[in-house]
Amino acid sequence: MTTINTPFEEIVRSRRSMRRYDQTISYDKSIVKKSLELAMLSPNSSNMQLWEFYRVTSDEAKKNIAHFCLDQNTAKTASELVVFVARPDHVKRSIQHNLDLVNDENSFEKKSHRERRRTYYSKTMPMFYSNDFMFIFSLLKKLFVTLIGMKKPMVREVTAINKKVTIHKSVALAAQTFMLAVKSYGYDTCPLEGFDSKRIKKYLGLPKAAEINMVITVGKGTEEGIWYPQKRYDYDMVVKEV
Numbered sequence: 001m002t003t004i005n006t007p008f009e010e011i012v013r014s015r016r017s018m019r020r021y022d023q024t025i026s027y028d029k030s031i032v033k034k035s036l037e038l039a040m041l042s043p044n045s046s047n048m049q050l051w052e053f054y055r056v057t058s059d060e061a062k063k064n065i066a067h068f069c070l071d072q073n074t075a076k077t078a079s080e081l082v083v084f085v086a087r088p089d090h091v092k093r094s095i096q097h098n099l100d101l102v103n104d105e106n107s108f109e110k111k112s113h114r115e116r117r118r119t120y121y122s123k124t125m126p127m128f129y130s131n132d133f134m135f136i137f138s139l140l141k142k143l144f145v146t147l148i149g150m151k152k153p154m155v156r157e158v159t160a161i162n163k164k165v166t167i168h169k170s171v172a173l174a175a176q177t178f179m180l181a182v183k184s185y186g187y188d189t190c191p192l193e194g195f196d197s198k199r200i201k202k203y204l205g206l207p208k209a210a211e212i213n214m215v216i217t218v219g220k221g222t223e224e225g226i227w228y229p230q231k232r233y234d235y236d237m238v239v240k241e242v
C-alpha cells in the first residue's frame with residue numbers, strides 16, 4: 001500500500017483551487033481511487049454514509065460534465081472529475097447496514113453499547129430521517145424538541161431542511177479529505193458548485209431525490225491555474241475564545 005509522506009501542514013498550505021491543469025502529462029488514475037478510499041474514512045453523521053462518488057473518466061463523459069459545469073476551464077482541462085452526491089433516499093439501506101453491524105456477533109462492542117446503538121438505529125434514525133408530508137411532520141418534531149428543550153439540552157435541528165444539511169455536511173467533509181489526499185499524492189483539485197445539477201443528475205442517471213454536493217476537478221496543476229494569492233481573514237477576526 002502506498003503511504004503518504006508529505007507532512008500534513010505542507011499539504012494543507014499548498015492546496016489551492018486549480019483553475020487550469022497540465023494536459024500534457026500522463027496521469028496516474030490510481031491516486032483518485034486511493035484518495036476516495038481515504039475520503040470514505042471521513043467522519044459522517046451517525047455513520048449513515050449517505051454519499052456516492054461518481055468518477056468521470058471517459059473523454060466523452062468529461063466533455064459533457066465540463067459543459068454542465070458551465071464550461072469552467074478547471075473542468076475543461078481536468079484529467080478527471082468526481083461528482084460528490086448526497087443520497088437522502090438511501091436512508092433505509094444505511095439503517096439496515098448499521099443494524100447488521102450492531103448485530104454482528106464478531107463485533108467487539110460492549111453489550112450496553114450494543115443495546116444503545118440498536119435503539120438508536122431502530123428508533124432515533126428512522127424518526128430523524130422520516131419522510132415529511134407538507135412539512136407537517138417537521139413541524140410536529142420541531143414542537144416536540146422545543147417542549148423537551150425547555151427542560152434540558154436538546155438537538156433542535158430536526159426538520160426536513162435540517163436533514164438535508166446534515167447529509168451535505170458529511171459529504172462536504174469527505175470532499176475535503178479527498179482534496180487533501182489528492183494534494184498529498186502531488187496532484188491538484190478544485191471544488192465546484194457552479195454547475196447545472198439537473199443536467200448532471202440526468203446524465204448520471206440519478207433519481208430526483210439525489211443531490212449533487214460538489215463536483216471536484218482533478219489533475220496536475222499549473223502556475224497559471226492559481227488565479228490569486230491565498231488570503232484569509234486574520235485569526236482574531238474569526239476565532240473567538242470563551
Ligand SMILES: Cc1cc2nc3c(=O)[nH]c(=O)nc-3n(C[C@H](O)[C@H](O)[C@H](O)COP(=O)(O)O)c2cc1C
Nearest residue numbers: 015016017019072074190191192193194195214230
Ligand atoms: C463549495 C465550494 C464551491 C466552489 N465553487 C467554485 C466554482 O464553481 N468555481 C471555481 O472556480 N471555484 C469554486 N470554488 C473554489 C473557491 O473559489 C476557493 O476555494 C476560494 O476562492 C479560496 O481559494 P483556495 O481554495 O485556493 O484557497 C468553490 C469552493 C467551495 C468550497
